[in-house]
Amino acid sequence: MTATPAGKPATKKPAKKKDLMSRIPAGFVRAVLRGHSSLGLAFAALIYLVCLSGSIAVFAHEFQRWESATAPQVTAVTPDAVQTAFEGAIARSGPGVEHVYITLPSADFPRLLLYVDADKDRQFLADAGGQIAPGGEAAWTEFITRLHINLHLPRTWGGFLVGLIGVALLSSLISGILAHPRIFRDAFHLRLGGSKRLQEADFHNRLGVWALPFHILISLTGAFLGLTTIIVGVLGMAMFNGDVNKVYALFIPAPPVDDPRPAPVLDLRPMFAKLPDHGGRIEYVFTEHPTEMGGAALFNVKHPNRLAGTDSYAFRRDATIYNEKPAAANNLGEDILASSGTLHFGWFGGGIVKIVYFALGLGLTYLAASGVNIWLARRRDKGRPAPGWERAWAATVWGQPAGFAAAAIASLALASTPAAIAAWLAVSLAFLLAAIRLPAAALSRVGRLATGALILAAAATHLALRGGIGAADSMAWIVNAALVAGGLFLLLWRRGSATAAARPEPATAPA
Known part of the structure; x- marks a missing residue:
């Protein structure tokens, strides 16, 4: 203890107990x-x-x-309908089919969907009767x-x-x-x-x-x-x-055992009949070599x-x-x-x-x-700015969402995944080229506006080419509404104020 000016003993305060993370060495x-x-x-x-x-x-x-x-909305299908769709997809794909992947309807995806040799990008939708639909x-x-x-x-x-x-x-x-x-x-x-x-x-x-x-x-x-x-x-x-x-x-x-001898299209109906009934829902059917004995x-x-x-x-x-x-x-x-x-x-x-x-x-x-x-x-x-990296990073951050929106427009217009990839790459490259001349702040502003405009254009393209006001699936309207809201938000958003951005930073403040 030590004496205070008034002669009263002073009590030494106990040191605060440090938590585990604060004990980590600074080095x-x-x-x-x-x-x-x-x-x-x-x-x-x-x-x-x-x-x-x-x-x-x-x-x-x-x-x-x-x-x-x-496309037709399908909430339930019979084994006969699945078989009809299965045979129809194979007939439209030509000889040499190796695999067919069938997705049956569900609450969040009311479609009967068939992928034939998916790596070759052959996809078909069918109606409730199993007929292939556009x-x-x-x-x-x-x-x-x-x-x-x-x-x-x-x-x-x-x-x-x-x-x-x-x-x-x-x-x-x-x-x-x-x-x-x-x-x-x-x-x-x-x-x-x-x-x-x-x-x-x-x-x-x-x-x-x-x-x-x-x-x-x-x-x-x-x-x-x-x-x-x-x-x-x-x-x-x-x-x-x-x-x-x-x-x-x-x-x-x-x-x-592999048996490549030709055979009629695999009949799925007796397989449906032999599935145990345990209260589940058939989600997928994956077939291999459907036109071979094996x-x-x-x-x-x-x-x-x-x-x-x-x-x-x-x-x-x-x-x-x-x-x-x-x-x-x-x-x-x-x-x-x-x-x-x-x-x-x-x-x-x-x-x-x-x-x-x-x-x-x-x-x-x-x-x-x-x-x-x-x-x-x-x-x-710290006095070591990297304006080139700042521009490149701004181009990356905004070039990707803008590229995704451009890919959506190309996909809707051309119904082609390669076209979507080409549009995405073109927009990404355009932003990187713009970074050669535009400062990072201007590039970010242009990127935000371009992304918002492209998202709105994607919604407009969908309305013009994929059903418009007569779209059978209500999900189309929900997605379009979300796209319009997101596009308008980006076009109207103002991040912070010039005053706040200009305030000086305390020299000793930790990052």
């Missing part, structure tokens, strides 16, 4: 922060592209209904989903690259938490109205914490789905002397209220079951594997879950964009 924090910045910068553009396309791909069924608004083109939905899954590269290499992006995103999330020891304690601390950089840094850090479980789930499942080929290859080498088919056979039924069919039966609740039944040509896998018999690992895709895309729980996934996905996209913005602003504040 370690600086090293992790450098690693976090380097990793984010190295993968920034790809992370941004995959996150933005994935946020939109959550609504793949809704956009597919939007594109096929003039209006089944969904080129833009194919464009956006394939961009997210494999970046329109060869599937093996593209999927592997997307898996690596998932690993990089997960690593950035973890390093971001470790690099900011106060991030949880300051979870609701926002410095608004002052420095633009500090404000964006706070939003970046707070959003990273608030939605951290979602961010980890998306990056982890994305990495797993993208790296499946590598994982299977490693397991094949470790367990089966390099035979990856034996690894796949642990999870999916192997096809029957033909087979795999039926997936979805059970409600279970993420991994899908039974599978594999039939030979003579309608005998050679493999049966009920979901109730799954172990924990099989349930995790079966639910990873559903969890990644938010395809469970209906429209509310999709909207939540879309909003959180846009938040993850913002994390990727704002991280680079913060790094660029920090360089500028």
Whole structure:
């Protein structure tokens, strides 16, 4: 104790107990922060592209209904109708059909859809009687989903690259938490109205914490789905002397013995009759070699209220079951594997879950964009500006949504996925070329206005070419209304004020 001027003993206040994160050594924090910045910068553009396309791909069924608004709506089908559609799609595809993938109607996708050798882009819609109907083109939905899954590269290499992006995103999330020891304690601390950089840094850090479980789930499942080929290859080498088919056979039924002799089109009707009735809904039918003696069919039966609740039944040509896998018999690992895709895309729980996934996905996209913005602003504040990188990043951030909207217009007008890819690449390149002359602020403003105008043009193109006011599917109107609202928002949005942007930043404020 010490004496006060009045002679009274002074009580020494106990030191505040530090939390665990505050005990991390400063040198370690600086090293992790450098690693976090380097990793984010190295993968920034790809992370941004995959996150933005994935946020939109959550609504793949809704956009597919939007594109096929003039096609017949089908809520239920009979086995006879499925067989008629099956035979009709094969007849229109010519000889040499290897696979036909049939999607049966559901509440969120009231269509009878058939993919014939999907890698050749042959898709058909049928009415309730099984007759092939026009209006089944969904080129833009194919464009956006394939961009997210494999970046329109060869599937093996593209999927592997997307898996690596998932690993990089997960690593950035973890390093971001470790690099900011106060991030949880300051979870609701926002410095608004002052420095633009500090404000964006706070939003970046707070959003990273608030939605951290979602961010980890998306990056982890994305990495797993993208790296499946590598994982299977490693397991094949470790367990089966390099035979990856034996690894796949642990999870999916192997096809029957190959017999290439010509045969009539596979008859699915007796297979429908032999499916056990466990209260599920037939979701998919996947057929192999349907015009050969070795033909087979795999039926997936979805059970409600279970993420991994899908039974599978594999039939030979003579309608005998050679493999049966009920979901109730799954172990924990099989349930995790079966639910990873559903969890990644938010395809469970209906429209509310999709909207939540879309909003959180846009938040993850913002994390990727704002991280680079913060790094660029920090360089500028330290007297080492990088105007070239600022322009290039502004072109990337706005060139992608503008390119997606241009791809939608091309898809609606030409019903062609290659046309959508060409439009997207052309707009992306145009923004990068504009970055040679336009400053970043002007490029961002032009990009926002161009994106808003192109989104409105996509809605107008749909009204003109895909049903207009007579569209049979109400989902077309919902999507068009959302597009109009989004386009007008971008055209009318004014970010902040010139006064706020011009306020000086405290020299000692941490980033």
